[in-house]
Amino acid sequence: MKQPVRIAVTGAAGNISYSLLFKIAAGEMLGTDQPVILQLVEIPQAMDKLRGVAMELEDCSFPLVHGITLHDNPFDGFKGIHYAMLVGARPRSKGMERADLLEANAAIFSEQGKALNDVANRDVKALVIGNPANTNCLILSRNAPDLDPSQFCAMTRLDHNRSLGILGNKLGVNPSDIDGVTVWGNHSPTMYPDLHNATALGESVIDQIDESWYKTEFTPRIQKRGAEIIEWRGLSSAASAAQAGLDHMRDWALGSEGKIVSMGIISDGSYGVAKGIYYSFPCICEFGSYQIVKDLEVNEYGQSMMKKTEQELLEEKAAVDHLLPADTAESRENLRTSTDGQTQFDNGVDAASAYYKADRIC
Template sequence: MLGPNQPVILHLLDIEPAKDALMGVQMELMDAALPLLQGVHTFTSVEQASVGVDVAIMVGGVPRKPGEERKDVMAKNSAVVLGALEIIMCTIIPTFGVSQSNRVLLAAANTNAWVLKENSPGIPAENITCLTRLDHNRAIAQVGERAGVHSTAVKNVIIWGNHSSTQFPDVSHGSVAGQPIKARLQGDSWLEEGFISTVQQRGAAILKARGLSSALSAASSVCDHVRDWMLGTPKGSWVSMGVVSDGSYGITPGLVFSYPVRCCGGKWSIVQGLQLDEPSLNRLRTTEQELLEEREMALASAGVR
């Protein structure tokens, strides 16, 4: 996640009923004898787990069930995020307020990251992001399969908006094996009729197939997200990240919205100047509206300010 030469110490946190399972994970990690793994510590206390962390990855929450959308569990997950805030404010924030190398990633819906941002004034807003890299990777994989190339030949797709079924997977500025995606797949109606809906509904399809939400692919995407954030995106490339909107592309400032970003020196910046046609802009407005509605739902939840 942090490169081939960076040793790591893992702080694994879970709820008390999962304590034994967490210890089992610790044992397996130790048994793998991973060369960069310098230590594994398990906790059921947020306060203890948070001390000294450089990268905090929050993956907890109430999972959605088959047939549910993200917004169906929004209120519950907002409460989960808020439930840890008091302790986080006392432990993580003093570190984050001093060092710009510290980061928080929520592997969860955009609005949960917004809740954390709004209620954690000690954490710089740019240090809080959410995971849309999973959707980005799904889009890359779909294009690669359709074009008959490995996914590594696909670059600069974009996930706009929410990590939900309203997201807009956009290939207008992407390339495959050095050729524009739309030119490579010219005349293929799949780009409009199948690609977008497949990426939008991929999580639901996996949930239906295995009875559980994405696991391995989500974890891999977390690693990709943090690595590019901390070590930088490859030259000439961008990735998709849920970041705090500054108003770019007409999106309401303050929302946590997925944009194309470039990363350098541990900082991200939104790619500017991309031309979007009216259908694309309409899709951005649709996913923005959902995020505005989710924000109102979060505001209506007890304790969300």
């Protein structure tokens, strides 16, 4: 039996987490041979509700769940974690300006970045699901100077999965037979779902679809799918967002089996995208790391679409720039070489004892 890994989930009493946690606990994310300790984080006002969620997890008698702990702050909740699923964020309330929204979330993700920096396992992988995910991820990363920016991701996998599902249904093929789809840029209506390098059962997709369907139906549908779901279901996407988060983390940890997946990652300047923002690129995952797939062809239309979403991310960054700590890329390099990669926390949790330790659901 493998040693359990520690997974923190924020916004753990919310709707997305309610779909996510019971899938992680069943082994959908890291495999049915990987025990987990769930470290659930909420705001103080939601702790009662969170306890109810933990009780339901207990009621499922999941063999893989070797412990559950509940926390009202990230400095406790992130101790020793290997994975962080950052679901909780401040939603836009009525009359709230975009700048207010960015600032409100900046406060949350600054604190969480500091907490990751201080108490997480040194190899932690953190995925930001809460919106605005890309800029939240930037804030998170900049507040964790001891960790590498590549340890942070913003989730664009939901847009990627939506593209596969809707395209599969259109073409009449199984989504798993499609490869090469990329969602570029921001997880927002400016995102660019690019089908130009996509294949279905090995055949070029772009040759099989009508250009006007692609540009005037498919693209806006992916960009605004969230609103379409709300319109029909009366509630925002929760289960599909949870599934996307799980898919992102599973592929990042266990590999994408040679397939391209879209991930919001720190730009290294590839494809001419400005450095220093979290932008969704086509990636392949292996051995617990991602790599950007280079040399994909991007036509003129694509370049203009990519610029537009890049521009939005640069504007979001400008709006929170005064809140960001200095970019310590250089000092980070020094730090990284002087540490030995070990965390100060005990990650070798004894499986049997963790399950029944007193704070399991306290």
